[in-house]
Amino acid sequence: MATTRLxxxxxxxxxxxxxxxxxxxxxxxxxxxxxxxxxxxxTVAEYYRQRATAxxxxxxxxxxxxxxxxxxxxxxxxxxAQIAGWKLVTDAVHAEGGHIFLQIWHVGRMSHPVVQxxxxxxxxxxxxxxxxxxxxxxxxxxxxxPRALDIEEIPEVVDDFRQAAENAKQAGFDGVEIHAAxxxxxxxxxxxxxxxxxxxxxGSVENRARFLKEVVEAVIPVFGADRVGVRLSPIFNNFSxxxxxxxxxxxxxxxxxxxxxxxxxxxxxxxxxxxxFAELKRRFGGTYIANGGYDAxxxxxxxxxxxxxxxxxxxxxxxxxxxxxRFKQGAPLNxxxxxxxxxxxxxxxxxxxxxx
Numbered sequence: 001m002a003t004t005r006l007x008x009x010x011x012x013x014x015x016x017x018x019x020x021x022x023x024x025x026x027x028x029x030x031x032x033x034x035x036x037x038x039x040x041x042x043t044v045a046e047y048y049r050q051r052a053t054a055x056x057x058x059x060x061x062x063x064x065x066x067x068x069x070x071x072x073x074x075x076x077x078x079x080x081a082q083i084a085g086w087k088l089v090t091d092a093v094h095a096e097g098g099h100i101f102l103q104i105w106h107v108g109r110m111s112h113p114v115v116q117x118x119x120x121x122x123x124x125x126x127x128x129x130x131x132x133x134x135x136x137x138x139x140x141x142x143x144x145x146p147r148a149l150d151i152e153e154i155p156e157v158v159d160d161f162r163q164a165a166e167n168a169k170q171a172g173f174d175g176v177e178i179h180a181a182x183x184x185x186x187x188x189x190x191x192x193x194x195x196x197x198x199x200x201x202x203g204s205v206e207n208r209a210r211f212l213k214e215v216v217e218a219v220i221p222v223f224g225a226d227r228v229g230v231r232l233s234p235i236f237n238n239f240s241x242x243x244x245x246x247x248x249x250x251x252x253x254x255x256x257x258x259x260x261x262x263x264x265x266x267x268x269x270x271x272x273x274x275x276x277f278a279e280l281k282r283r284f285g286g287t288y289i290a291n292g293g294y295d296a297x298x299x300x301x302x303x304x305x306x307x308x309x310x311x312x313x314x315x316x317x318x319x320x321x322x323x324x325x326r327f328k329q330g331a332p333l334n335x336x337x338x339x340x341x342x343x344x345x346x347x348x349x350x351x352x353x354x355x356x
Contacts, residue, residue: 016226
């Protein structure tokens, strides 16, 4: 594809105080390559360094606490060793002139006692069992009925997000993305299919969005609003996630988030059912990152028509460290090897070939 046809996608853009060299975002992708203690290691740093030509990298999700963990070998952001490990990553990306945000994450009910402290039950807004299985060091395990958080515990989890942002700043990140999507804890609070609380955090859409609001308001003072993004997924329906009125729920969330002057809203547009993403973008009113099976041509069109300001690419960046250059040249893309998405160390991680 000729460069002239991608002049929007490949053009610089202002994101808060940051000037990005293009509108291509490397989407967060769990890769399960962290070392002992869930620490990002030099191989993780090399993986991100190779992809630093993206306008913005959003890292794989990083758990904010032991309680927030769901999967093996995901890098955390709550110990000194984890902060130091992520510093290797940010230094490597910045040395290449790139920008990188850390996605901060609490999985909520998407966990299992075998990975929880003292083999406790995972926590959630309500004690509702999601359908499905989860990968653990002990193999696949069926998801269990979580424990509903007591209202007194919720401020502690909010503070864990704040501390995670403090730690991310110490590790040298340019900002953070709050993971409020894909069936994890904040998303569980937002949707009435996973939240049947009768206190101040359940019932009305305003109450169900309260946890998201409190997390955002805790994180903003750490970085400033223009270095904080939020990810939503209005029609994500895996693991029993549902909502009786996604337009109302996520429209309210978008309007709420639009009040803060955030860096961006990052929206997963994949799932079942119809949804007016243009209206969601309008109600947010700020920079909108679209994510969901985009190729170069569709991304260019989305930006030209105003449906998106930036576009996130997932497996395309996974398999093509030089994806930006390949788009510039109209070169063929490497195909991702799904067998190495979550295992393989360097194989299927840092060994994908570049055009050079």
